[in-house]
Amino acid sequence: MMVAHTNRQFETLAAKGVSHAEPDRFVEFVDVEKSYDGCSFAVTRLNMHVAKGEFLTLLGPSGSGKTTTLNMLAGFERPTNGSIMLDGQSVDRRPPYERNIGMVFQNYALFPHMTVEENVGFPLSVRKFSKADVTARVHKALDMIQLRKFGDRRPGQLSGGQQQRVALARALVFEPSLVLMDEPLGALDKKLREHMQLEIKQLHSMLGVTIVYVTHDQSEALTMSDRVAVFNNGGIAQIGTPDNLYKKPESPFVASFIGENNTLEGIVEQVSGHVCQVALRGGGLLRATPIDIGTQGTSCQVAIRPECIRIAAAADEENDFEATVEGRIYLGDHLRLLARLDNGQLLSVKVGPETITTEAQRIRLGWSHTECRAFPAQQ
């Protein structure tokens, strides 16, 4: 009787695991829009897909629509327009409790009146698993997060990191094929956060679940994700692998939001294929990779990362500028120089810690056009 029951559970789990669509379109947003008040949009024209087993991060500043996107996927909010597909089927009419999606909340949302074991067992017991089955699975899940001996405690008696792990176990214990996490590490201190990042990453590769992860911390997004969707003003500014986003930002927003970037302002002088020439404000010419920039005479901004700038001995670089050292910041593994170009614009330069420089020293800086990208100027 009990075995038959368990088997049925397995069948339903297995049935849900059967994919009706191509594996790289496990989750798909089709022209999704969301407005809370009927006049402004929290999310606009969102088209995005998540592959099965992928770790996708939604990264963006606060208020950019990440949580709204996640809530629509979880079923807590309905899209105003468009539709969301899960495993090839539209879920627009499916309530959250029938979506079989695990979710980890920023404030953990553990049930304070239940013990750790009851919390983790909740998704199993509402699915009518047998008592023995629930216990076995809960113990396995607690072993996974190394909190087996805390099973009888209530959430209030656990530290923040332990609560986080319990929330994680609770979202994974019923073996959902998709897990959503909304800034799950936001409340933890830096050290614990880095530890938990690793732990989540390990669970992801171990269990093979699909994870959609929300954060506003770009380094977190870069270290954990297979792909990152950068959100801005309710839409995706750019989506791609961390490496791609870091090296080839397609807008000044992405360039400045991900990693550090220097911005130089100027006017387009000439565009030819993959190279353009920019006349910098205050004087000087620069060659850069053009990204959607306008024709000659329009203003633009050039982004260059601090680590791409080299201190040169002679004028043998493609872009070559003289500058004065205005500040020196020692950061242990490297040194940060603040260099004022002769045209008055300021650059931050990352150099090795052994570099010998003094304040007010004249230096020569150089980089190639592939290392800097010219965007249309932001209004």
Next chain:
Amino acid sequence: MDQGQFITAPNAADTRSVAAAIRRSQARERLRSFALAMPLLTLLLLSFGIPIAILLSRAVYDPTIANALPLTGAAMQSWSGNGIPEDKTLEALAADLKASQQNGNLSEFAKGLNARLPGARSHILKTARALDKEGVADTVSVIKSMPFWTSPGTWATIVRGRHALTSFYLLSAVDLRWNADGSIERVPPEQAIFLRVFARTFLMAATVTLATLVLGFPLAYLISSVPKTLGAILIVAVLLPFWTSILVRTAAWTVLLQKFGLVNDVLLWLGVTGTRLDLMYSRLGLVIAMTHIQLPFTLLPIYSVMRTIQPSQMRAAYSLGGRPLTSFLRVYLPQVVPGIMAGCLLTFILCLGYYITPALIGGAGDQLISNFIANYVNVELNWEMAAALSFILLVFTMGLYAVFARMLGLDRLKPV
């Protein structure tokens, strides 16, 4: 080995001194909190604690009979307690009655005995008049000629009243009495009223509590789930009745509940009833009015707990596969229970003490225990009986509170 002892010995001493230091600092802390609460405690003790204790003590301390019959009491020492006392006791009784008559304490004694022995007053006054007549020499025969003084019940009452400490009033408050052969028995059904009134009071309190819960819970849920500004407006609407006194609200209900009043008009118009109901001076009208007055007391604790439950709790339950009813019962409701307990207990205990509303809206059969207590204090001037009823009510209430606290975990009221 030696080294181990060498190390542990100072450690143990250290631990002791640390523990002592912690105790000292905690004692200081306690003293400080006590000092801060001192003024209020003094005020409460003087204006509240002591008067209540004095009043309640009257339930068991009644020296009226002992004071009025000092000689009789002394003469009765040697009496066996069977039948009628010896003549010297009757002589002493006559002397006591005369003395009372002279110093003006007779009516008080008559009233005191009357409370224990209905009808005694007229006999005592008659006896005193007979003894007062000129030229009465044989006082014993005067007294013996009256059937009142030859009834064993009279003397049993006097014997028990000889002691200032008495259990008479407390027993009466629960419809019990001493019978002639010195054991406790139920009073005859036609005299038994208080147990029925206590039962009615508790039933009424339970009904009103349930009604406020049924009305208040959904409302509290609504207020806690609507946007903040609307919630604030609703809370003000709930609190509005608090701004008028309970007397005014009760008076307003007496207008609304009239046979040709607004409530009947509306019921008739809605077709709920075919004829006009007698809501005034009825149990139903009383329940309606008390429910209205008590609603905020039940609602506010529930609301304040609901407000602290984050929306993510229900979302988490849904995302984990809980259907709405399951999620409500297993995640939401258990977290609201402390608020429900607090609100219901508050309303229940307040209802046990209702006085004005039953007096104005309830009928003769709807009077609650407080109305009887007030009647004994204001009309009958029988403070002993009032004190006894109050005492029983207090014991019931505290017992109930203890049961609630134990069974339903009132300790969970403290914030998590």
